[in-house]
Amino acid sequence: MKFFNRWHEKQPEKPIRMRQFIVFTQKEFKHIFRDRWTTLILLVLPILMIILFGFGINTEIKNTKFAVYDPSHDVATQGIVNKLLTSEYFTLSEFVNTPNEIENIFKEKGIGLVVVFSEKFYENLLHTGDAQVQLITDGTDPNTASILTAYASNLIFSYQQDLISAQDIPYQIKPEIKLLYNPTLKGVYSTVPGIIGVILILICAMMTSISIAREKEQGTMEILLVSPMKPIVLILAKVVPFFCISIVNLVTILLLSVFVLEVPIVGSLFLLILVSLLYIFVALSIGLLISSVVDKQMVALLISGMALMLPFVYLSGMMFPIESMPIVLQWISNIIPAKWFIIAMRNIMIKGLGFSSIVKEVAILSFMALFFIMLSLKKFKLRLE
Amino acid sequence: MEKETDIENCKKVLLGEFEPVISAKNLTKTFGHFTAVDSISFDVAKGEIFGFLGANGAGKTTAMRMLCGLLKPTSGKGKVAGYDIEKQSEQVKKNIGYMSQKFSLSEDLRVWENIRLYAGIYGVHEREIAPRTDELLRQLGFESEKNSLVKSLPLGWKQKLAFSVSIFHNPKIVFLDEPTGGVDPAARRQFWELIYQAADRGITVFVTTHYMDEAEYCNRVCILVDGRIEAIDLPRNLKEQFNVKSMDEVFQQMARKATRKAD
Amino acid sequence: MSVIESKNLSKNYFSAKSGKFAGIGLRLSGDPKSPSGDLGDGLCFEVDKGEIYGIIGPDGAGKTTLFRILTTLLLPDSGTATVDGFDVVKDFKKIRSRVGYMPGRFSLYQDLTVEENLKVFASIFNTTIEENYHLIKDIYQHIEPFKTRRAGALSGGMKQKLALSCALIHKPSVLFLDEPTTGVDPVSRKEFWEMLKKLKSEGITILVSTPYMDEASLCDRIALIQNGEFLTIDSPQNIVNKFNKILWSVHSNNMSKLLNDLRSHAGVGVCYAFGDTHHITVVDEKLTINTLSDFLQEKDHKDVVISKIEATVEDCFMELAIPKN
Structure with a gap:
């Protein structure tokens, strides 16, 4: 007996x-x-998502026919048209003679973009800095439209960069840049961070909460609670597998986007991974928080699948630019971790900016991770209800 | 002597006086190489309470599903309520009631809504539903619970309600799949009295169970071991034959022959 | 006895008895603030070391709640309870390391194999299969041939053996089994009870709940429970002996009609179906088997068999529960 006690x-x-x-x-x-289904969702779904999103956007944009209305016929307009032609996205359909033709050629000739130059374009550009170029697209398909204008804007922008380096007259160009630059920067480049943001939340939050809810549903949680195992061990053991799988997914997505979608990683890979790890922590702790309030797998799925996914997709800036949202939604978007993740990722991956550009985002994400982890640990129940 | 006494109906079946409501002839079901039900034959008479007993995996559920027209037999014939179970399964379904372990009531509906739902499913005439619902609730003494949610009722009440609902459309036969787990002794007896009353009205009751004290209440029992019928008789006769006091002991002796351990 | 007195009692039990666990004054259900003049609200009982103690009652009687309180999964609304000398509220961590618990549902990992399940449960209880193999050997060897099979594909009886092995692997001093035999066939049920006897002989205290009255006689002591209250606590034999009414079993060719006819007889107290006979209590002492037999034959019953019988635990349960209705 004594031994037993000892x-x-x-x-x-x-x-x-x-x-x-x-x-x-x-x-x-x-x-x-x-x-089988869990494995499939965890490992194949991310690959499918990135390929569908990436190629879906890519094939639509490539070889879009465009028309030009060019009353100036000067070096600059010629240069810009050439620039558009050298890209794989655009092929020239025709020059139009009067602005009145523009509306008709959209319908009749399947043209995606019309570039309208102002008169005396080059002259204005050099002297007053007030050269105007108008990009007209078919607004019935706003996604394609915004991507097309983004590409065209980028190309025009890059032509101006060429101009700057060739002629050394930078100060006169500035107003043009503002005019032409599309601040939302849509396109496949900026979609990749968004997809990573959504996939990671799907795997971390949804799968973690479901796996804990399952223990509750099948009654094994009762035995786990009536055991000397510390809750922290249980939580860590639940979280580690999804953490590992998230990293596998992150690597797959990055490899796919670099080698298949040909999206370059401009900035530091180290920073990119750092931000991703931080975001994974946030997602995992959200999953833990959901599981601490939910007893059924079905509810866990609904909460993480609907209540979480929708704002993550729509309010994170992945699909729609936050700047153009109603002010209330803009305010709400601040509490969506994916928003900060996407901003940070775009800064590093696409714009190639350094750590100083993402200090705010990293700070916010760190705070969120800490907050959710503390809350879910506090909410973790040592007993049944 | 004992064999000739007991239930009138059994006698009639044994003497072939009228056509049985359930009859199975060499009914067999195989899944791949596994023979779940192995050539079983039996008849059940009108108004009889027939117990279908066996361990987990003995083939009870498979046999019952075939009789309900849910599974096609691999070979053999079966007739339920006069209809061929293979060719006229739609007719079979119209003439039977079914109650399972989980009572098949919708927990989130009120008592009367549940009755209405099942009456609707089985095509009871619209005009009849309301008066018969009141009548049923009066018989059960549930009038005050008409508007209660089913989930708020005690288990014993749910069970009685589930049974009453399953025979609301006056089926010829009602199949009860492991009906009485865990209710208190008094509620359980009230439940069996309901079954007796249904049998008195001429409804044949087919009960599957592996609780042998349930078996004691049946008029006749059939013991299934490894998909074969090992015994089919009145509970008293079986107890006498094995010289034991309870069906449980009868079953223990029979089931020892089972080879299908790891189903 | 009031709740306060039972607290005093709890001290007495605590110090005087070497009881493995004493649960006193537990209020099982309802609002703790509700006015309860009814003293039956609290559950008081104690279990001795090495005893098989049965909590017997229907679904919804409060068995699972009681088990969850004692295994520290739930907090009692009032009252105190100790397991192995530790308070279920204050010392819950100590209790958790020394009890084995088998919840009512089959709570193992269906997608893990038999062996993997055992390994997981051994490790969460800080032990290994090898360390305590001797404890579970008798039970585990029944399922060891299937150790690479997934738990979800086991039969009811084998699942139950696996669950018991998992609950035993850490050498608990008290074993809580919540309805272990529900949904298990008669042969496996019998084997299961034999295993419990063996564990008892190794000094493990077992608290087991069941809705099946016929399992009562297999316990050393039983508490009959209904609606969160104990009807009685005693050894099965004593409970049966305390049944102080005359009990007959009656059989005829028409059992359904027999129920009504017996109930119409003034000398019959209660009458209820009991398997292939009906049981009646006799309130008129002058009533003899012959007169009742004649009475029934007048009512067209044939093959009437009446005999005096000993009560079973189920009869006692009915008798004790009836006054409450």
């Missing part, structure tokens, strides 16, 4: 905790890989 009193040593953790983590991996 056996129980013995405080578990560190190696035992470690063993608990290892065995439990193994168990979690088995749950994931033994269910």
Whole structure:
């Protein structure tokens, strides 16, 4: 009897905790890989998503026919048209003679973009800095329209960069840039950070909350609670597999976007991974928080799938520019972690900016991670209700 | 002596006086190489309470599904309420009631809504539903609970309600799949009294269970071991034959022959 | 006895008895603030070391709630309880490391194999299969041939053996089994109870709940529970002995009509179906088996068989529960 008591009193040593953790983590991996659908969702869905999104956008844009109305016929307009032609996105359909023709050629000739130059374009550009170019697209398909204008704007912008370096008259160009630059910068480049943001939340938050809700639903949670295992071990063991899978996904998505979608990573890879890890932490802690209030897998799925995914997709700036949202939605978008993640990712990946440009985003994400982890640890119940 | 006493109906079946409501002839169901039900034959008479007993995996559920027209037999013939279970399964379904372990009531609906729902499913005449609902609730003593949500009722009440609902359309046969788990002894007896009353009205009751104290209430029982009928008789006769006091002991002796352990 | 007195009692139990666990004055259900003149609201009982103690009652009686309080999963609204000398509220961590618990539902990982399940549960209880294999050997060897099979594909009886092995793997001093035999066939149920006897002989205290009255006789002591209250606590034999009414079993060729006819007889107290006979309590001492038999034959019953019988636990439960209705 005495021995019996001693056996129980013995405080578990560190190696035992470690063993608990290892065995439990193994168990979690088995749950994931033994269910065909879970495995499929975790490993194949991200690949499908990035390819569908990426190529969906790519094929639509390539070889878009465009028309030009060019009353000036000077070096600059010629240069811009050439610039558009050298890109794989645009092919020239025709020059139109009067502005009145423009509306008709959209309908009749399947033209995606009309470039309208102002009169005396080059002269104005050099002297007054007030050269205007108008990009007309078909507004019935706003996504394509905004992507087309973004591409065209970028190309025009890059022509002006050429001009700057060739003629060394930068100060006169500035107003043009503002005019032509599309601040939302839409396109496949900027979609990749958005997809990463959504996939990571899907895997981390949804899968974590479902896997804990499952323990509750099948009654194993009761046994786990009535065991000397510390909640923190349980939580870590639940979270680690999804953390690993998220990293696998992150790497796959980055490889796919670089080599298949040909989206370059301009900035520092180290920074990019740092921001992603931080975001994964936020997503995991949201998953934990959901699971601490939810008892059923179905509810966990609904909360993370609907209540979480929708604002993440629509309010994060992934699909629609935040600047053009109603002020209330803009305000709400501030509490969506994906917003900050996407901003940071675009700054690093597309614009190639350094750490100083993402200090604010990193700070906000760190705060969110800390907040959610503290809250979910506090909410984790040691008993049933 | 004992064999000739007991239930009138059984006698009639044994003597072939009228056509049985359920009859199975060499009914067999195989799944791949596995023979779930192995050539079973039996007849059940009108108004009989027939117990279908067996361990988990003995083939009870498979056999019952075939009789309800949910599964096609691999071979053999079956007739339920006069209809061929393979060719006229739609007719079979119209003439049977079914109650499972989980009571098949919608927990989020009120008592009367549940009755209405099932009456509707089985095509009870619109005019009849309201008066018969009141009548049913009066018989059960549930008038005050007409508007209660089913989930708020005690288990024993749910069970009685589920049974009453399953025979609301006056089926010829009602199949009860493991009906009475876990209710208190008094509620359980009230439930069996309902079953007796239904049988008195001429409804044949087909009960599957692996609780042998339930089996004691049946007029006749059939014990299934490894998909075959090992015994089919009155509970008293079986107890006498094995010289034991309870059906549980009868079953323990029979089930020892089972080879299908790891189903 | 009031709740306060039962708290005093709890001290007595605590110090005087070497009871493995004493649960006193638990209020199981309802609003703790509700005025309760009814003293039956609290549950008081104690279990001795090495006892098989049965909590017997229907679904919804409060068995699972009681088990969850004692395994520290739920907080009682009032009252105190100790397990192995530790308070279920204050010392819940200590209790958690020394009890084994098998919840009512089959709570194992269906997608893990038999062996993997055992390994997981061993490790969360800080032990290994090898360390305590001797404890579960008798039970586990039944399912060891299937150790690479997934738990979800096991039969009801085998699942139950696996669940018991998992609950035992950390050498608990008290074992809580919540309705372990529900949904299990008679042969497996019998085997299960034999296993419990073996565990008892190894000094493990077992608290087991069941809705099946016929399992009562397999316990050392039982508490009959209904609507969150104990009807009685005693050994099964004593409970049966305390049944102080005359009990007959009656059988005829028309059992359904027999119920009504018996109930119409003035000398019959209560009458209820009991398997293939009806049980009646006799309130008129002058009533004899022959006169009742004649009475029934007048009512067209044939093959009437009446005999005096000993009560079963189920009869006692009915008798004790009836006054409450």
